[in-house]
Amino acid sequence: MRWLWLLPCLAALPAHADMLVATRTLRAQTIVSPGDLTLRAGPDTGLTDPALVIGQETRVTIYAGRPLRPGDVGPPAIVERNQVVPLIYASAILRIETEARALDRAGAGETVRVLNLGSRNPVTGTVQPDGSILVEGTK
Numbered sequence: 073m074r075w076l077w078l079l080p081c082l083a084a085l086p087a088h089a090d091m092l093v094a095t096r097t098l099r100a101q102t103i104v105s106p107g108d109l110t111l112r113a114g115p116d117t118g119l120t121d122p123a124l125v126i127g128q129e130t131r132v133t134i135y136a137g138r139p140l141r142p143g144d145v146g147p148p149a150i151v152e153r154n155q156v157v158p159l160i161y162a163s164a165i166l167r168i169e170t171e172a173r174a175l176d177r178a179g180a181g182e183t184v185r186v187l188n189l190g191s192r193n194p195v196t197g198t199v200q201p202d203g204s205i206l207v208e209g210t211k
Contacts, residue, residue, distance in 0.1 A: 091118045091139045092125060098134040101177075103127065103148060114139065129179065147179030150203050159186060159197065163209030172205060 090111040098108055104125050111122075118139035119125055128145040151157055151174045159172035172186035175194065180201045187194050197205035 091115075091120055092122060093139055094134045094136050097136050098130045100130055100133050101149070102130045104130065104145060109140070112139075118142075119145075147181060149177040149179050150201075151178050151184060151199050151205070153177050156189070157186065158204040159188060159195070159207065160200075160204055161207045161209060166209065174205075 091114050092109050093112045093114075095108055095110050098104065102108075104127065106122065106126055109122050109125060111120075118141050125140060125145055127148070129148040130144060131146055132144055134140060134144055153174055153176055155174045156171055157174055159170050161168040171189045172195070173189060175185040175187060178184035178199045180199050182199050183196055184199055184205065185194055185196050186205050195207055197207040200206050
């Protein structure tokens with residue numbers, strides 16, 4: 073009975089598992105390669121599957137020995153800030169194409185704000201694999 077007070081303390085300890093750790097300092101906007109990662113035992117706070125990280129781009133600087141977290145990496149950017157990109161508005165019966173200026177960096181499948189060069193209005197769309205921005209209308 074004297075040891076019952078110890079049970080809540082043991083339950084609060086973090087779980088340990090293999091986690092991905094950077095082998096060198098990875099600056100933001102670096103494409104992650106297999107040599108940049110290693111598995112290390114530690115608290116289960118980060119990413120654990122190298123296949124999900126290799127080929128992705130770092131969003132922040134990741135220092136050597138630090139675990140990788142889900143928000144630290146994402147798809148490689150194919151649209152750069154201030155780049156002029158095709159802007160496509162598509163609905164069920166209408167398709168309009170014009171040009172826009174990207175207001176941020178983004179990869180395929182991510183949303184990005186762009187400035188429509190014709191109307192000077194900012195809009196938000198999804199980056200397509202070819203680098204164009206798609207704004208979908210109601211269907």
